[in-house]
Amino acid sequence: MTKFRTNRIFSKGHLVSLLFIIILAIPAFSQKNELIITDAYNNLSFKDFVTKTESNLIVRFFYNPDSIPDISIFVRSSPAKLMDVIAGTFTPLGINVSIDSFGNIFLTKGQVLITKLPEDFFMQSQVSGAEPDTLAVTRETNKTFLKTSDAYVAESRTVGTKKEGARSKNALISGYVINMNDSLPVIGATVFVEDLESGTSTDDKGFFTLTLPKGKYTMDVRSVGFEEMKYKVEVLSGGQLDFNLPEKVFLMQAVEIRSQTNHNVRGMQMGIEKLSINEIKEIPVVLGERDIIKVALLLPGVQQVGEGSAGFNVRGSPADQNLFYLSEIPVYNTSHLFGFFSAFNPDAISDFSLYKSSIPASYGGRLSSIFDISAKQGNKKKFSARGGISPITARLLVEGPAIKDKLNYLVGFRSTYSDWVLNFVQDPDVKNSKANFGDAIVNLSYQVNPKNQLKLISYYSYDNISLATKVDDKYNNAGASLSWYHTFNPSHDFNLSFAYGQYNYFEDNYEYSLAAYSLNYELQHYQANMDFSFKKFENHNITYGINSILYKIDNGGQLPLDDNSLIVPVYLGEQKGLELAAYVGDEWRINPKLSLYGGLRYNNYSYLGPNTVFSYADNLPKTPENITDTLEYSNNEVIQNNGGLDLRLSVTYLIKPNLSFKASYNNLHQYIFMLSNTIALSPTDKWQLCNNNIEPMAGNQYSLGAYTNIGAQQIEFSLEGYYKKVHNLVEYKDGANLVVNEHPEQDVLQGELESYGIEVMLKKPVGKLTGWLNYTYSKATVLVNNTPTGEVNNFGMAYPANYDKPHSLNLVAAYKVSKRISFSGNVVYSTGRPITYPTAIYYQDGQKILNYSLRNEYRIPDYFRVDLSMKWEGNLKRKKFLHGSWIFSVYNLTGRKNAYSVYFKSEQGQIHGYKLSIFGAPIFSITYDFKLGNYAD
């Protein structure tokens, strides 16, 4: 601590004055370069190393502790030259090391301190030698897509040897991009060869391969949340080339959405949204619960029926066409408290990707989107803990190495303490209610050796809700995944994973003792995946693999709760299904301007016994009268088998380095659906399998987009249009009761869904002000007109889907005032959702009865909301035990009473209209977050 004071933390101002001093101090001090240290300095943390060196030698260190990682210093030979050791450690990290003639050692990043005048300062005519390691500040930038506003320091690297490279013209280089702070792989980082205007990105293990002619290149490596690094690379032959990226600490923005796995313009993906949890930290949310799903709703093309409802709608598809994975664990119930909060602890998540179109062939089984959430891996280097308290929940997460650099763990818990809040409410119904929820996640990661890694992730979430002591609901999600990553060689690796996901609920209803009942339901999902990635051929990135899923569903039943109840026990039976798929995909860079992705996925679905099923007469409504046969199937006997071939295509054409056009076609199949005829998903909705009486759904999506980056400040602009058609959409007969339904096929009608739209997105990922603005125009209509059976919905006319909101505008902005204070806000507008209104009234037996319009003929009032939050970070002291931050937020600042629904009730024979708002007032909340260590840790 006392020693530390001499290690001046300098600001830019100091830097300039230092420069002057240094330049004036021309007298050479070169012998200081011969400072020698021994292995007594070996394996010290940098801080200790500095302390020790400063006390034993006549040197002083100058560096900014926030940008220089506190890594271990290894002295590999003894004695060693001090400057060689320091340079050897820091230069690969992109940190410049220099020493002046007084023994002052400077470690800087992004800026080189010239500690002596150039050799040719007095000799203008001297012929310059080799190309300098440091790139000229005034670099030619117009050629590259990466318009950089700062000067970057390049580090020289050499790959291979001349001898090895003698025989071939091209070289295959491969390696990892690694987070310098925690040594974890950086997924989705781009490695761009500026000279060739081509590049690649790292896979889910942080691994990349590149094939390129031998030669000298400037490579640019970047990823979300990391410093952008440039390297001078001389490729002599094939070989390994790893890059270490420092985390971006100073430039870290509240909302930083340099988000897509691939670059906005150049990447092959379209219709993908990727956000990391750091980027969404400060977006204001209800009651201060950071929530990835609520943030996803601010993205273009993502809609929701109403505030606080579970599930969302991507590009006009119903909520059951989205598939959620939490690090390979399938998650079927993604929300707590019926949809008010998402079931994922934000501290335990590193990022999520939402594929809206151009879904890679490795995914299937849902028509609309894949929501892939990556759980955080434990810190490999040191123990750390973080947590927080919001008005609703308390969170705690610990992580660290169990065996350093080998085995690390992460354990996170979140639980509500909301019960006591209810006690303050006077209303007896509320006072006697209870609401409890929580979730837990445990991750283990074991690096067996450089070529093999094992990961075990387990997840649990629960809800216990007891309403006014008359209805008890319990919801549970549990799951685990085990993955093995193996690298055969630099261009071929594979991933084997087993995953299990379970969702169940129980409901006890004892409102009427005579009809007291209990309901239950359980879904089990077993999945095994084998995925290979193969990069042997130049410009091809081939992926292939096999996925298999076994579904087991217990539909439960309705049972009398006790002896007084007259309810007849109803057992709804079990279902079993097997979904197998094999796929192959190729990302082919045809030339620097044109790339193509093609994928084929063959799905085979079997609905399996044991079961007893009905068969119905052809071309007649599926009613009890039209049952022709009752069929018994034994265990694992195939009742129904469906095959389906999915085709995925996308093409990217770079017109200019910062302008591209992309087009894609997607074809998918889905064999499971949500039995739900409520407007928003209800907690008693059940997933069901397609069977001999309910056809699998199939969907096609065409999309087209233009992408460009504007200006040096990197404003990303994209325009995407899509057209989507879903066949065999599962809809329901009017008034169907699906909660206890022994033969759902008798209440199901299958129809067609058509949707199209245009999404405009403008993002500003960097700077003091960051955020995005998007506008979506979309339409989604459903048609149920079953010609052979004559069964129709809405009298055979097409109607808008419940979540059809043609105009939608989202503005998310964050402004960083200083390191400690930042503001952020949202503005959300959308057209009101469609609704069926009563248009006439008539009398029947003295009752007034409402006659309703055609389905969804009207709309509820438009939705508009403004949120604001302020984040206040604790002090920036470097040495502290705990760093805290406060987030003050207001949700629905204007207090607008946005309609959730409008409905009419007959009360004492009178018809009254009502509007229900969920968050009809500004909601203030304070969240406190803490972590071990300082601001930057």
Add this chain to the structure above:
Amino acid sequence: MPTKLLNMILVLTVAFIMSCEERYWPELDANTASALVVDGVITNALPPYTINLSRSSNVESHDYIPMSNYEVSIVDNFGNEELLNEMEAGRYVSSADGMQGIVGRNYKLILRSPDGRYYNSEFEMLKEPIGIESVYTEVEYEDSETPPYQIPGYRFYINTELAQNDSTYLFWLLDETYKFESDYYIYFYYDGTLHPVVNRDTLKNCWGSGRVFPFFVESTLSLSEPRFTHYPLHFVNTKTRKLSVKYSLLVNQYTINKNVFRFWNSVKQQNEDGGELYPRQPFQVRGNVYNVDDENELVLGFFMVAGVAQKRIFVDRPTLPVKMYYPICELTEDDFEAYGFMFIGGGTASWPLFITEDENGSRALPNQACIDCTYKGGSLDEPDFWTDN
């Protein structure tokens, strides 16, 4: 029952997240063409039977619009037919000695509009009526947001007889009649001059009556035996005078077929749905009557055919410890002053005014609802079925 659950969810949310419900009336298309409405029932009870024809009306400014000059007839599946007479506008009645509904037969309604359009109903089967074993009450307490937070009252329950068929559908319409008293005796009445009154209890005893909302419709399908035991009907609290003297409930229990059940069950669902977080999609409930030449023409309402059983019960004013919470009038200073002002001003529209006296003989002009039991719709005529014992 799920609706109740969902309402509770709403209640929970209210406290939890400040949700709110407020009166709201959306802009509706006023030009929606009105449709023919059929409302009538044939039972196994003695005729006459009544069929009401009307038109649907605008939701905001609704009126009952009767439809006159239709030819209305009922036919059965044996070819018997009876033409109904229009007794008053839109009200078509069969003759008292005409066709009587017979269990097991099918009945159909045939309409011809004045402009020559034909409407038919489907043939509907008249079901064997299930009997009512008993109707009884239990004292229950209802939650209230204001003190005393728990308001007592009577919940009515029904036990039905055992049905022969597992899939029996029942529809209950309830009619209530209750005797109540006004608080003061009449000493004088004033219509410009003051008249003494001899029979001071002239306006003291009244009978109120009406249809109970909501109706109840159930199926025995989910029950272990096809009967309803301890099935809860409506609740009458003690905040009004309904239970203050004597209360009578007439239960009309209709045994209906599946089509009728579907109709009423849909109507019930739509009445109850709403206000919850997970509403189902509302839909147009179409009945069993259609235009013979144009099936797309919207015809509303249902021609109901049902077996009927009735039961009437009487319940007395609940005794202690059950407390009554209806407001009781007490003479105030204002009432005494009002008596004086009565002679100076006031419109003739409110005449006659009734005057009472307190125990000291001071005259007062009280709130007329406290002295005239007909003031809020009571009737002075004792119903035929009424018994005070």
